[in-house]
Amino acid sequence: MPLAGGLPDEPGPRPGICPSGGRLELSVRLPAEREGGTSLATPGISEAPPDAEAARPVFETATAGAEALAAVSVESWSNVLPPSTWYRRHGCRWLNLALVMLTLPLALLITLPIALVNWAVFRDFRQILFRQPRVGYRGAVFSMYKFRTMAECSGEEFESWKDGADALRVTRFGRLLRNSHLDELPQFLNVLRGDMVFIGPRPEMVPIENWARETIPDFEFRMALKPGITGFAQVTQGYAGMDEEAYRSKRDADAHYRKSRGLAMDLWILIATGFWMLRGKGWTTWQSRRTVRQQR
Numbered sequence: 375m376p377l378a379g380g381l382p383d384e385p386g387p388r389p390g391i392c393p394s395g396g397r398l399e400l401s402v403r404l405p406a407e408r409e410g411g412t413s414l415a416t417p418g419i420s421e422a423p424p425d426a427e428a429a430r431p432v433f434e435t436a437t438a439g440a441e442a443l444a445a446v447s448v449e450s451w452s453n454v455l456p457p458s459t460w461y462r463r464h465g466c467r468w469l470n471l472a473l474v475m476l477t478l479p480l481a482l483l484i485t486l487p488i489a490l491v492n493w494a495v496f497r498d499f500r501q502i503l504f505r506q507p508r509v510g511y512r513g514a515v516f517s518m519y520k521f522r523t524m525a526e527c528s529g530e531e532f533e534s535w536k537d538g539a540d541a542l543r544v545t546r547f548g549r550l551l552r553n554s555h556l557d558e559l560p561q562f563l564n565v566l567r568g569d570m571v572f573i574g575p576r577p578e579m580v581p582i583e584n585w586a587r588e589t590i591p592d593f594e595f596r597m598a599l600k601p602g603i604t605g606f607a608q609v610t611q612g613y614a615g616m617d618e619e620a621y622r623s624k625r626d627a628d629a630h631y632r633k634s635r636g637l638a639m640d641l642w643i644l645i646a647t648g649f650w651m652l653r654g655k656g657w658t659t660w661q662s663r664r665t666v667r668q669q670r
Contacts, residue, residue: 523548
């Protein structure tokens with residue numbers, strides 16, 4: 375199925391953003407190393423080769439005016455990781471593989487009717503899914519897949535997000551998908567490709583990541599782990615919006631997960647994700663939930 379967006383898919387270890395003719399180019403190289411215990415080894419699906427020459431060509435994204443992503447050394451990434459354990463080296467890989475085997479058939483059954491409804495909404499098979507550059511493991515930019523839930527943005531996506539105009543572009547069916555997090559189902563493709571895992575920090579859009587790194591100290595270290603479909607910050611905080619305090623809370627939640635990661639915590643996150651989806655509160659803003667808690 376053709377996908378909207380036309381962006382290449384291979385991730386790399388570090389993005390470099392350079393002005394070129396009024397646009398910004400993201401030069402992508404493949405990583406020389408992978409985080410131990412977080413990649414998903416699936417039969418028949420190989421990880422990208424380690425040499426830079428095998429990377430996809432430079433690709434462009436509409437992030438004019440965004441600042442360059444902060445350069446982070448390999449030593450800095452390693453310094454924020456806690457001591458390794460058997461689960462962090464091997465156990466999480468087996469958990470990811472088990473989750474793929476258990477949930478992929480069900481995900482495919484749910485995906486088909488959603489795709490048909492989205493086709494009826496947008497009247498274009500190319501509009502069923504969309505893919506968007508996101509900042510992933512140790513700063514690598516990759517294409518993340520989602521069900522399309524919004525009408526096309528007439529301007530910059532970052533400006534629409536910053537001004538809160540995203541809510542005006544969401545379709546009725548898209549709101550249902552967002553509140554239940556079913557719009558995230560296509561990210562099974564990212565898990566199979568090795569861009570993401572089931573549990574980890576959520577990847578941000580490139581301009582949002584730039585804004586957060588400039589605003590919030592150590593925000594970039596969230597990506598010391600591979601990004602996930604769900605995560606500790608997502609089930610305890612949810613959608614942030616352009617709120618500096620919310621993004622500080624997201625940084626702290628992901629730091630807590632990074633230091634405390636283990637089988638018990640990952641199982642708790644999976645269970646909490648199920649309840650989060652059933653409650654249909656996925657797109658409730660962090661500010662709204664905080665107000666409700668204060669009124670209790």
